Amino acid sequence: AQSVTQLDSHVSVSEGTPVLLRCNYSSSYSPSLFWYVQHPNKGLQLLLKYTSAATLVKGINGFEAEFKKSETSFHLTKPSAHMSDAAEYFCVVSEISSGSARQLTFGSGTQLTVLP
Amino acid sequence: GAGVSQSPRYKVAKRGQDVALRCDPISGHVSLFWYQQALGQGPEFLTYFQNEAQLDKSGLPSDRFFAERPEGSVSTLKIQRTQQEDSAVYLCASSLALAGGVYEQFFGPGTRLTVL
Numbered sequence: 001a002q003s004v005t006q007l008d009s010h011v012s013v014s015e016g017t018p019v020l021l022r023c024n025y026s027s028s029y030s031p032s033l034f035w036y037v038q039h040p041n042k043g044l045q046l047l048l049k050y051t052s053a054a055t056l057v058k059g060i061n062g063f064e065a066e067f068k069k070s071e072t073s074f075h076l077t078k079p080s081a082h083m084s085d086a087a088e089y090f091c092v093v094s095e096i097s098s099g100s101a102r103q104l105t106f107g108s109g110t111q112l113t114v115l116p
Numbered sequence: 117g118a119g120v121s122q123s124p125r126y127k128v129a130k131r132g133q134d135v136a137l138r139c140d141p142i143s144g145h146v147s148l149f150w151y152q153q154a155l156g157q158g159p160e161f162l163t164y165f166q167n168e169a170q171l172d173k174s175g176l177p178s179d180r181f182f183a184e185r186p187e188g189s190v191s192t193l194k195i196q197r198t199q200q201e202d203s204a205v206y207l208c209a210s211s212l213a214l215a216g217g218v219y220e221q222f223f224g225p226g227t228r229l230t231v232l
Contacts, residue, residue, distance in 0.1 A: 004158075036223075043120065044159075044207070044223040090158050102213065103149065103172065104221060106158030 002027045002093045004107035012113040019078040021110045023091030026072065032102070033074045034092040035065055038109075044090070050074065061085070086114045118142070120224035122208050128230045129198045137193045137227045141210030148191050149221060150183055151207040159207050165191060198231045205229070 007022040025031060035047040048059025055067045065076045074091060091107040121140045129135050141148050147166055151159035152175075161175040167188035176183070180198075185191040195202055205226040213219035 041225065043225045044209075046220050049220070103161040103164060103175075104151075104159075106151075106160070108156075108158050 002031065002095050002105045004091050004093050004105055006091050006107035006110050008110050009108065010111045010113065012115060013081045014115045015083055016080050019076070019081045019085065019112065021076040021089050021091075021112065023074045023076065023107060024072050025074060025091070025093045027093055027095055029095055032094040033065075033067060034094065034104070035059065035063070035074075035076050036090045036092055036106075038088040038090065040087075047076070047089075081112075081114045083114050083116065086112055088112075120208055120210050120222050122206075122224040122227050124227060125225065126228050126230075128232065130232055131198060131200060133198055134194065134196045135198055135229065137195075137206050137229070139191045139193070139208030139210075139224060141189065141191070141208070142222055143189075145210035145212055145222075146188075147211040147213050147219075147221075148185060149209040149211070150191070150193050151209065152177075153205040153207055153226070155204070162193070162206075195229075198229075200231050203229055203231045 003026045005024045033050040036044045037047050038044050047063050048057045050057045050067045058064045063078050088109045088111050090109050092104045094102045094104050123138045149164050150162040153159040163183045164172040165185040168185050180196045182194045205228050207226045208224045209221040211219045211221045
């Protein structure tokens with residue numbers, strides 16, 4: 001069975017400072033991992049994904065994440081926060097389900113607040 | 117091009133009523149997923165279609181929940197005899213992937229269901 005733990009339910013940073021959103025996963029197999037962002041009243045948007053290629057994954061809007069198998073972690077980072085980054089972020093693991101589909105298992109989310 | 121659309125965006129139902137939620141996936145997307153997102157939580161998998169075939173319904177919480185995709189395009193999630201615990205945002209996602217592929221799932225804006 002697969003699961004995801006997002007270690008912080010809320011993170012607050014000042015504009016222009018680094019962002020770190022932490023995620024640990026559990027998976028029986030080699031996982032595929034994703035970060036999605038959810039802005040209010042908008043659909044979930046994929047930020048980046050890891051699928052067993054390079055362990056450092058670059059995504060949209062300057063975000064990146066590093067897959068560390070030894071630590072079972074997939075933390076999301078950004079060097080400099082922008083006001084528009086304020087949103088809910090979900091760490092997601094994916095594996096084959098009973099119907100051979102890659103269903104997604106979401107973490108509980110981290111609300112990022114960016115202070116001016 | 118158009119993304120995934122869902123209707124209605126908001127639905128208020130009295131306890132015991134039946135509701136039907138519609139999802140229009142991206143044209144040509146083979147796979148379609150339904151998720152339930154309770155307040156303050158991450159989305160949880162409900163069911164998966166590959167074209168018109170419902171290959172996985174392991175996430176449906178009770179036999180009051182029923183989903184269909186008769187022509188392999190538009191899908192409807194029906195909830196019979198709604199209960200207060202059914203109050204949530206229902207998300208639809210579509211993907212190009214056939215079973216097992218690691219492709220991005222594109223999410224709709226969701227339908228917020230409130231059961232009074």
